[in-house]
Amino acid sequence: MSLLEVNNLDVRFALRRGEVKALRDVCFTLDRGERLGIVGESGAGKSVAAFSLLNLIAKPGYIAGGSVRFDGQELTGMSDRALRRIRGHRISMIFQDPMMTLNPVLTIGEQMVECLKAHRRIARREARAIALRKLEQVQIPSPEARLDQYPHELSGGMRQRVIIAIALLLDPDIIIADEPTTALDVTIQAEIMALLLELCEKHNVGLILITHDLGVVSQVTQRMLVMYAGRVIEQGPTREIINDPQHPYTQGLMNALPQMATPGERLNQIPGSMPSLDNLPSGCAFHPRCGFAQRADGSERPACCTQVPGFVTSGNCQVACHMVAEMIERERIPAEETTR
């Protein structure tokens, strides 16, 4: 059994225009110590997916169905009190903006001590010692002095290190990192990512990394999910997806990267943009932009625009695409015929 199992998760936002299905049918698992990347463009639902794991969806959003099982416990229907014992303790979060987590009027030390005391019966001195050890782990120079500094006295990179130290404070099983380096410069990003990777490996902590940067995912994670318009469209081992993406959207996303084209030539763009969640196309949400769904004569493939594709297994990956399903079918039939 996996440490975290998410099944058919459905999240909706009740807006005045009607219900918006922010997340539909999201399934994935995370083993102990595994690093999983969630990739998608803005509005794909990747942050909503992460927030809904700990039931942190703010009104008007709510979890409409599905289950999140963590270490055998069901989290979706859990009381706030019980959830708080898991949040920050066994599953901690890192946000894009460090100031979302750090309180500007408390010193770093006070915040870390308070966090420890909230979850454990522990003396102040002991808590401070743990805090110091965690700051050392995240390789902050002169950690002792940092304990008495305020967040605004630190640079962006240092703040994100402090956030990682806080996330590690209670030795969690899983860290959920929501775009942890998007606001940082490349050189700092590289350092923070290397640090996060090293710490997760060393302490056997699971990582859910939410990002739009395929390069970061490919460097850090073992498995990845690709999301589009509130759905997972492809998941599998990171290397396999990066080297040989199956879903037309993942392929398009990879091909659109400037690294994939000859310098000075046009990039391989995906036409159009992601549909808004309250106005999704029928069938496969990607079909209006998909080269497979649009036939050469201008007509659309009926299956793509009427039927939501289910997952098919291709290699070690799962792909929700009619084209991939058709291809697998075509390969299977001749194989069966020859065996007959």
Place this chain on the structure above:
Amino acid sequence: MTATATAPARKTPAADAGRPLLEIRSLEKRFSLCGDFLEQLKFKGGRLVREQEYVHAINGVDLDIRRGEALCVVGESGCGKSTVARTVMGLLHPSGGEIRYDGTRIDDLSTKALMPYRRRMQMIFQNPYASLNPRMTIQQTLEEPIRLHHPDWSRQQVCDKVAEVMHAVGIAPDWGKRYGHEFSGGQRQRIAIARALAVDPEFIVADEPISALDVSIQAQVLNLLMDAQRERHLTYLFITHDLAVVEHFGTRVAVMYLGRVCEVAPTATLFATPRHPYTRALLSAIPRLEDDRPQHIRLKGEVPTPVNLPSGCVFHARCPHANARCREEVPALIATDGGARVACHAIEEGRLD
């Protein structure tokens, strides 16, 4: 603003290929940290003294932009790349140095004398959500620059021009009646590009034009910018922090650190053989898709504040190759054999290749 402005007075590229379109010479810009006169007064040693602190955003930048090229300026936040763009466009007044456009000094021109250059130089901004006036329709937004720079045009001429640029950037003509907030980021950036193209400029400053966009939309906008460059013979000053985009888009690259240019080189040269220690560290930090985890070069410490600039080379405190000379003497940009110009003592002395 008469006939001279209406007829695009674009000379043939061959005629003055020798001279760069834009020359930036020892440009400096500092921002005062203290407010007005009263706030600058301070007691020091029993005496009232006037004390001013400055943020040194750019400290002596020299750059040439040649006709038809795309010069990319890269660097991390706070390196002054956006300040260079804004100073070139006249949104900021330089504290020192000069900017020449097509041979004419433009940084000290009056608002009126600058008008013909305003038409020839246009700017595209980073945030497509803030760069369109929320109370103006797309049609009004696109008509405004045309009416301003071509006051003698008839209504029909203006509308034709708007339709032409809308078509050029791939937006439907019926968008004109709508407002900016009805569109997605990528669509808004198209509209912003259409606004810049509406007055037939020859030089476009693009300040992080795709950083706020999603990956699949970035490709669309980048393609649009490249198409426009080809069809309209544009010259770009392209500010970005995304090195992958630079590698694809730039003719030449200038790497900036703490308000100075540390390396200028043709794109292929820079990516194949980065010379300056900072450029090397920067390139090694790009997250790659490839399997092998490359060791990125770890730099000591962090970028110093631009309030108290380090003496000598601005990079010396973090540079693994720094010596006494680096701490004292400011390195000048020197030409190397690969066509690059590098500001580094270690390279000049042959300590580093």
Place this chain on the structure above:
Amino acid sequence: MSTPNPAIESAPATGRWERFRDSYLLYSFKRDLVAQASLLIFVVLVAAAVLAPWLAPMNPYDLAQIDILASELPPFWIDGSESAYPMGTDAQGRDLLSTILYGARVSLIIGFGAVALQATLGVVCGLLAGYLGGRIDAFLMRLADIQLSFSTLMVAIVVGALVKAIFGGATFSTYAVPLLVLIIGLAEWPQYARTVRASVLAEKSKEYVDAARTMGLSSRRIMFRHILPNTLSPIFVISTVQVANAIISEAALSFLGLGMPETHPSLGSLIKSGFDYLQSGSWWITLIPGAVLVLLVLVINLLGDWLRDVLNPRLYKG
């Protein structure tokens, strides 16, 4: 902590009416009973005031219609009332209902007039100070500080008393309305100037203003065509509060005898004129106009509160 909202793009509406029908303004109005009731009462009061010459049973300005013998008659629910005067009469025998309708008209004219003046002055000063900055900003804002350090009433009393002393009571009475508009308008412009300046500073840093500048547009056009329309929301919100304030200021001045003369009463001077008879039992001359004044100011303030909640960009980004 907030969860990210999924990117939700509205289906674009085309016409102005459709735009309004889909707007958050109308939506929240439909769900807010207080705002609906306030607007209803406000519209009724304004309509009654505007249509006073047609609605009022008599013209209180016409001395020929006044019957001094019918003075201090109580309103209809008290013994001794006369059906011709449903709200009773004042000490001079004027029908109280008619006088209140005419008085509300004067109060509203002064209120809106003063706010129009305040807004014009304040918006221009705020735009200049915020957009141009530097010395102009420092000068205008210090001027505003000085203006604010005098209370509105104090300035009004000094100016009113001076005008009365120099030109005499008769001249004062003739020009009372424009004079009050001028006094209240001049005293409160800094409220607008500060609000507008703050929003101009916020708007100025947005890229569409930079875009307009790189285009070569003149400062005047940028200020009025680009920045001003984007600062309208806060201007609307403070306008409601300011109208209520101006009506109160006018009432206070009139109560002090420096406002509308009793021959041409506003709500404030009506309250004052009845105040002397409060002890003698004719409470209605003061309390009924007082209640109307309170109701008017209250509904304006409630509407203002609702508008602030709707337009507050921090609560709703639209």
